[in-house]
Amino acid sequence: MAFEEEQKIFDSFVRDKGLKHSGQRKDILLTFLKTEKHLTADELHALVKKKNPAVGIATVYRTLRLLCECRLSSELRLGNGAVRYEHFYGHEHHDHLICVKCGNFIEVMDPEIEKLQERLAKKEDFRLQGHKLLMYGVCRKCKQ
Ligand SMILES: [Zn+2]
Ligand SMILES: [Zn+2]
Structure with missing residues (x-):
């Protein structure tokens, strides 16, 4: 099944x-x-x-x-x-680049960015449970 x-x-x-x-x-x-x-x-x-x-x-x-x-x-x-x-289930954490022209979602993940977010939360003495990072812009195809 x-x-x-x-x-x-x-x-x-x-x-x-x-x-x-x-x-x-x-x-x-x-x-x-x-x-x-x-x-x-x-x-x-x-x-x-x-x-x-x-x-x-x-x-x-x-x-x-x-x-x-x-x-x-x-x-x-x-x-x-x-x-x-x-x-969500069984899927690795990822963040998103979203094209404002065609609406395409590009899944991205950068360990550096993940670490920076942890560091930022820690500085505020904040226990991080998760995050959603959405970045808006124009994708490769639409730029041409
Ligand atoms: Zn992330
Ligand atoms: Zn996604």
């Missing part, structure tokens, strides 16, 4: 919350897991509807919230108010 581990995490999370098992949620989960992209709820909804036309946008929003709560997904809140969702 595909994404067995992720499904187990989600099923036990949903059970602990006292929610009933739902086929629609499962369709949303599997569609989300199959897509290695930074998706908006609307984009995910459009993909899920191909598989199950009965799924409504409200269910997609609710399921995405659950996916974030059980850490299968992580949300990226962009400056313009848009929210995008990406895989």
Whole structure:
């Protein structure tokens, strides 16, 4: 079975919350897991509807919230108010370069930057639990 581990995490999370098992949620989960992209709820909804036309946008929003709560997904809140969702479980930490022209997300990671952030937090006597670094600009393709 595909994404067995992720499904187990989600099923036990949903059970602990006292929610009933739902086929629609499962369709949303599997569609989300199959897509290695930074998706908006609307984009995910459009993909899920191909598989199950009965799924409504409200269910997609609710399921995405659950996916974030059980850490299968992580949300990226962009400056313009848009929210995008990406895989979190089993994925290495990374930060993002976001092209303001084409909207492309480039995943980046630099150990130096990570270390600097730790140092900065330490200076403030702040125990860091995580961070999201979003950098905006124009990508290579759009620059040409
Ligand atoms: Zn980082
Ligand atoms: Zn990402």
